[in-house]
Amino acid sequence: MTNIESKIVEIRKLTYAYPDGTMALDGIDLDIFEGENVGLVGPNGAGKSTLLLHLNGILRTDSAVSIFGLTPEGSNLPLIRSMVGIVFQDPDDQLFMPTSFDDVAFGPLSMGLGADEVRARVEKALLDVSMSDASDRIAHHMSVGEKRRVSIASVLSMNPRLLILDEPSANLDPDGRRSLIELLKGMNVTKIIAGHDLELVNELCQRVIRIDAGKIVSDTLINA
Amino acid sequence: MEHHFLDQYSDRDSLIHRLDPRVKAITFFSLVLFVILTPAASFSAFGFYGALLIILIAFSKVPPIFVVRRSLVIIPFVVIVGLFMPFIKGGRSLGNYSLGAVDFSVTYEGVMLFWNIFIKAMLSCISLTVLTSTTRFVDLLKGFETMHLPKLLIMILSFMYRYIYVFIGELMSMRIAKESRSAGGGKRFHLKAIANMVGVFFIRAYERGERVYLAMCSRGFDGTVRTLNRLKLNARDIYFSFSVIALLITIRCFAK
Known part of the structure; x- marks a missing residue:
């Protein structure tokens, strides 16, 4: 029941090699449409994270990628980064400010929004992940599950149109994982979920892309 | 894992804890400034500064023993800088001692210089300890x-504040991993591993x-x-800062 409206990611013949010459991505062709929930699976080192970093212009390869019709470079970057929210695997990388409030406010503030708007967005984002009482808390006093929720809030506050999660269930206990799945299920935004948690992908996604050695080896619709 | 060594007791609640961090910073830094700018011979002034600090500690509900213990970290520096002052500094002699072949004398000026360094370092350090243990580091x-x-x-x-705990956690787990696989081996071997x-x-x-x-x-x-x-000043903050600084001025002007 994907609600396909428009193409938001278009990748043509994306090839990327690390500075040492190792091939990370080798001729990737991929389209992602608004409203899809896409699982991205594959063994370690298959190129999942490298692919994700191309979607907000952290890594760049000439004219192979187009996001919302924009090339991720130069003056397009701030707009693309506000529309594409990446939640990284390790919450200790994602949450780099002293308190949750500052972390969740970081994105909206760098988008240049006014103080009242930022405050409202932080409140809403924390409420959406049921962490309203955590705004003054310090990251190292939180559990992995709580940190993960605040990590998600830290990109939700930017109102992204594409939410990318890298290994969202890593290091979570079964309860934390379950409540994360419920949380993500309730989110009405285009998602790309990368990782090894096939059960989670199966529960949340309608389309699964498997990549190996930098190539897409299968792209299938599931739960159709 | 919870670590608290930077701002222990700062998450408690007291009159001092509730003050605006800016007001607290200004007040306690003025205290340090007044202490530093007071001549070494104004013994009673230092007494009053100390009494003021004791009152502030009492209001803050931070265990006094904690404040004193933490302030002692300054002692090694005081010793390095000040210990030889009584013997090196020239001036009125207080006594001559001889230790085998070496003769040395203690001078009044030297002792005063040591006292000067010691009391100022101690009071400043206590003052800043009260500040950091009543204010969350993030608020500061x-x-x-x-x-x-x-x-x-x-x-x-x-x-630094965000990641020091992450790094300590990593170091601890590395140490545990190493210990878990350490069975014997010489000092040299372990040194290499470290x-x-x-x-x-x-x-x-x-x-x-x-x-x-x-x-x-x-x-x-x-x-x-x-x-x-997200900080807001209110009247209580201003009263606090104003009265402490007024007290400091009084002490500095009238205590001899």
């Missing part, structure tokens, strides 16, 4: 930020830095870290 940083201290400095401090750990730790910290930077860029980082000011 926020206060400094709204007081327009250099942004770069605050950024460095805030990353040297390797230091190297690995350095690389991990470096890689962490890169990943954090990516996460910052992904959320639109453009070179400035922006935060919202």
Whole structure:
């Protein structure tokens, strides 16, 4: 029941090699449409994270990628980064400010929004992940599950149109994982979920892309 | 794992804890300033400063023994700088001693210089300990930020505060991993292992830095870290700061 409206990611013949010459991505062709929930699976080192970093212009390869019709470079970057929210695997990388409030406010503030708007967005984002009482808390006093929720809030506050999660269930206990799945299920935004948690992908996604050695080896619709 | 060594007791609640961090910073730094600018011979002034600190500690509900113990970290520096002063500094002699072939004398000026260094270092250190144990580090940083201290400095401090616990956690788990596989082996062997750990730790910290930077860029980082000011001054803050500073001026002017 994907609600396909428009193409938001278009990748043509994306090839990327690390500075040492190792091939990370080798001729990737991929389209992602608004409203899809896409699982991205594959063994370690298959190129999942490298692919994700191309979607907000952290890594760049000439004219192979187009996001919302924009090339991720130069003056397009701030707009693309506000529309594409990446939640990284390790919450200790994602949450780099002293308190949750500052972390969740970081994105909206760098988008240049006014103080009242930022405050409202932080409140809403924390409420959406049921962490309203955590705004003054310090990251190292939180559990992995709580940190993960605040990590998600830290990109939700930017109102992204594409939410990318890298290994969202890593290091979570079964309860934390379950409540994360419920949380993500309730989110009405285009998602790309990368990782090894096939059960989670199966529960949340309608389309699964498997990549190996930098190539897409299968792209299938599931739960159709 | 919870660590608290930077701002222990700062999450308690008391009259002092509830004050605005900016007001507290200004008040306690003025206390330090007054202590430093008081002549060494005004013994009673130092007594009054001490009494003022004792009152503030009592209000803050921080265990006095904790404040004293933490302030003792300054002692080694005081000793290094000041211990030989009574013997080196020339002036009125208080007594001559001889230790075998070496003769030395203690001078009044020297003793006063040592006292000067000692009492000022101690009182300043206690004052700052009260500040840090009644103010959450994050609030203190926020206060400094709204007081327009250099942004770069605050950024460095805030990353330090955020990541020092992460790094300590990593170091601890590395140590446990090493201990778990250590069965015998000479000192040299272990030393080598520790040297390797230091190297690995350095690389991990470096890689962490890169990943954090990516996460910052992904959320639109453009070179400035922006935060919202959520601090509010109220009348109580002003009264507190005003009365403490008034007391300091009185002590400085009238105590001999």
